[in-house]
Each structure stands twice: as C-alpha cells, then as structure tokens.
Amino acid sequence: MSKVVYEKSRGLTDAPLTYCPGCSHGIIHKLVAESLVELDVLENTIAIAPVGCSVLAYNFFNCDGVQAAHGRAPAVATGIKRVIPDKIVFTYQGDGDLASIGTAEIIHAAHRGDNFTVIFVNNATYGMTGGQMAPTTLINQKTSTSPYGRQEATTGKPIKVSELMAQIPSAAYIERVSVHDVQHIAKTKKAIKKAFEYQIEGKGFSMVEVLASCPIGWNMPPVEAAKFIAGGLMPYYPLGCYRDIHAEGGSGA
Amino acid sequence: MAKNLITIEESLCKGCFLCADACPKDILSLDKSKVNAKGYNPIQCTDMDACTACAICGRICPDSVIRVERDA
Ligand SMILES: Cc1ncc(C[n+]2csc(CCOP(=O)(O)OP(=O)(O)O)c2C)c(N)n1
Ligand code: SF4
Ligand code: SF4
Numbered sequence: 235m236s237k238v239v240y241e242k243s244r245g246l247t248d249a250p251l252t253y254c255p256g257c258s259h260g261i262i263h264k265l266v267a268e269s270l271v272e273l274d275v276l277e278n279t280i281a282i283a284p285v286g287c288s289v290l291a292y293n294f295f296n297c298d299g300v301q302a303a304h305g306r307a308p309a310v311a312t313g314i315k316r317v318i319p320d321k322i323v324f325t326y327q328g329d330g331d332l333a334s335i336g337t338a339e340i341i342h343a344a345h346r347g348d349n350f351t352v353i354f355v356n357n358a359t360y361g362m363t364g365g366q367m368a369p370t371t372l373i374n375q376k377t378s379t380s381p382y383g384r385q386e387a388t389t390g391k392p393i394k395v396s397e398l399m400a401q402i403p404s405a406a407y408i409e410r411v412s413v414h415d416v417q418h419i420a421k422t423k424k425a426i427k428k429a430f431e432y433q434i435e436g437k438g439f440s441m442v443e444v445l446a447s448c449p450i451g452w453n454m455p456p457v458e459a460a461k462f463i464a465g466g467l468m469p470y471y472p473l474g475c476y477r478d479i480h481a482e483g484g485s486g487a
Numbered sequence: 488m489a490k491n492l493i494t495i496e497e498s499l500c501k502g503c504f505l506c507a508d509a510c511p512k513d514i515l516s517l518d519k520s521k522v523n524a525k526g527y528n529p530i531q532c533t534d535m536d537a538c539t540a541c542a543i544c545g546r547i548c549p550d551s552v553i554r555v556e557r558d559a
Contacts, residue, residue, distance in 0.1 A: 236491075236556040236557060236558050236559055237557050238554065238556050239545075239555045239556065239557045240542035240545035240555040241545070241551075241554040246551065250499055250550070251549070253549065255501035255502060255503035256504070258549065259549070260548075260549025260550050260551075261547065263549075264549075264551060415509065415547070416543050416547055419546055420546075456504060457508045
C-alpha cells in the first residue's frame with residue numbers, strides 16, 4: 235500500500251495556469267488553494283482577481299470569483315464582504331496593482347479595518363505589461379523602463395508596503411514572506427492560513443506580502459530568479475510579522 | 488514490491504527546472520527526447536529507487552505537475 239504525500243490541491247481548477255515557466259504566482263496559488271481546503275471554506279469563498287498576470291486567477295481558484303479594475307480589488311472586496319459578511323473574501327494583487335495604481339484602495343481598506351484578506355505578490359516589476367519598473371523595483375534593478383537600473387535621484391527608493399501598512403491602526407495582521415525555497419514556502423502557507431483564520435474569526439484586515447519571482451520580466455532562468463528573491467529582494471524587504479494586534483502581548487504600532 | 492513513486496503530468500510541465508534544482512537526491516532532469524504540446528521538455532525521474540518521497544519537488548512546482556506517493 236502506498237500513501238499519497240503530495241498532489242494537486244482540489245482548491246485549484248483543472249485549468250492549466252497561464253503563467254510563465256517557474257513563475258511564483260503558481261506556487262502562491264497552490265498555497266492559497268490548500269489553505270482554503272484545509273480550513274474547509276473553499277465552497278464559501280470569493281476571490282477578487284486584479285489586473286496583472288493574475289488577471290485570470292478566478293479561473294484557477296476552485297471557488298467563486300470576480301475580477302476588479304486595476305488596483306480596485308480592495309474596494310470590490312469591501313463591497314462584497316459588507317453585503318455578504320458570511321463569505322470568505324480575498325484579493326490577490328501584484329505590486330503594480332496594489333502598490334502603484336491601487337495605493338488609495340489598499341490603505342483605506344486597512345484603515346477601515348475591513349474583514350477580508352489580501353494576498354500581495356511582490357515581484358518588484360510589472361510582469362504582465364513587459365517587465366516595467368514598479369514602485370517596488372530595487373535600486374539599480376534593470377527593467378524595460380529603467381534600462382540602466384532604477385535611480386534613486388529620479389525615482390526615489392522602493393516602497394516598503396508591509397512596513398507602511400503596519401502603521402495603520404485598524405490593520406490586524408501584516409506579514410512578509412517568501413517562496414524561493416520549500417522551507418519558505420511552508421512558512422508562507424502558515425502565514426496565509428493564519429490570515430484566513432483571522433478573517434474567519436472576524437479579527438479584521440489581514441495582508442500577506444509574498445516576495446516572488448518574475449523570471450521573464452527579470453530576464454533570468456527560474457532557478458536564478460528564485461535565488462534573486464533571497465539575495466536581491468530579501469535584504470531590502472526583510473521577512474517577518476509586521477503587525478499582529480491579536481498576538482500575545484498585542485504587537486503592532 | 489511497493490516503492491516510493493512520483494507521477495509527472497508531462498502535458499502541464501513547463502520545464503522550469505525548479506523541482507530538479509530542489510531535489511536532494513538529484514534524480515530529476517529534463518527529458519530532451521520529448522517536447523510536450525506547450526513546447527517544453529518535460530521533467531523526468533532518472534532513478535525512482537532513490538526517491539525518498541520527501542515531496543520537495545511537488546511542493547515547489549508552480550504548476551502542480553508532480554504527485555508523490557510513499558511506500559507505506
Ligand atoms: C487602468 C489601467 N492602467 C494600466 C493598465 C496596464 N497594466 C496592466 S497589468 C499592469 C501592471 C501589473 O503589474 P503587477 O500588479 O505587479 O502584476 P504582475 O503582472 O507582475 O503579476 C499594468 C500597468 C491597465 N490594464 N489598466
Ligand atoms: S511575466 Fe512575470 S509575473 Fe507574469 S507570468 Fe510571466 S513570470 Fe509570472
Ligand atoms: S517544477 Fe513543475 S513545471 Fe517546473 S520542471 Fe518541475 S515539474 Fe515541470
């Protein structure tokens with residue numbers, strides 16, 4: 235007799251993913267799907283897809299879903315969650331979507347303490363449109379719109395979203411994680427599950443920032459791109475829990 | 488005799504090599520003799536007997552290509 239120790243999650247549909255080879259979006263999709271199944275809320279969940287490479291995410295998660303205008307997923311999530319509060323609602327957003335055009339929406343969803351979950355995929359670029367510079371692009375990182383590398387003098391320093399969101403008094407849980415190897419993938423799943431648990435328990439706004447690769451946009455083979463998450467992104471974007479108002483001792487700014 | 492087994496859904500594999508790089512037993516490689524409908528060389532296991540069913544390949548694969556079974 236043999237025992238299945240790993241297989242595709244039933245939280246995903248049979249639709250083949252449209253992401254490039256080795257793209258972190260696929261790994262993060264699996265962790266969200268597995269978490270929803272393990273928490274037994276898959277059938278009661280509504281996913282809000284963004285604009286970006288994950289624009290079709292509603293086809294991949296085996297739950298209900300809608301797709302929002304660029305950056306507006308938190309506004310759509312707010313509406314849905316307030317009208318049908320017994321649903322589990324999450325947005326899935328890239329850094330171009332959340333940290334650029336959607337800055338107002340994400341900040342005010344947290345500011346209102348709306349009880350939904352945000353999965354924030356920070357790959358430091360605009361993947362879908364051809365690897366342009368994002369607010370999260372590292373200094374000296376080459377992109378199609380910063381061919382000599384991002385320059386602080388003209389574009390400032392990359393925005394640190396988790397640190398920023400952790401200052402918002404009504405945000406409940408903010409954590410930054412990474413998916414560059416299996417150990418970190420396991421920690422990312424824990425954080426995603428915790429965020430959904432908080433929502434289920436009515437604890438308020440939760441966001442998990444996932445450091446991710448965009449091998450195509452970065453012009454790197456996937457294995458090298460995974461290493462760049464650890465060696466390039468992580469030193470500037472330290473991993474860890476930035477806010478948890480329900481933790482023992484009640485951490486948070 | 489039952490043994491550990493990985494099953495590769497070749498049609499979904501994008502040949503990204505993340506699983507092969509992560510495999511502690513170094514038993515995964517691209518099968519250059521095949522090209523799937525997506526246009527990629529799919530991954531293959533070159534020594535099933537050496538597999539410990541650790542499932543690292545399954546967990547790291549973005550496309551849920553690999554199913555892992557442990558001899559119980
Ligand atoms: C209103 C509007 N402005 C601009 C665009 C063009 N656009 C499409 S995707 C995208 C950025 C996506 O980047 P990100 O959110 O980081 O996601 P990724 O593709 O990297 O996963 C932009 C600017 C658009 N579709 N709609
Ligand atoms: S462009 Fe980048 S983010 Fe988009 S699917 Fe490809 S690797 Fe992923
Ligand atoms: S990680 Fe998945 S998609 Fe990439 S080579 Fe391995 S089986 Fe194929």
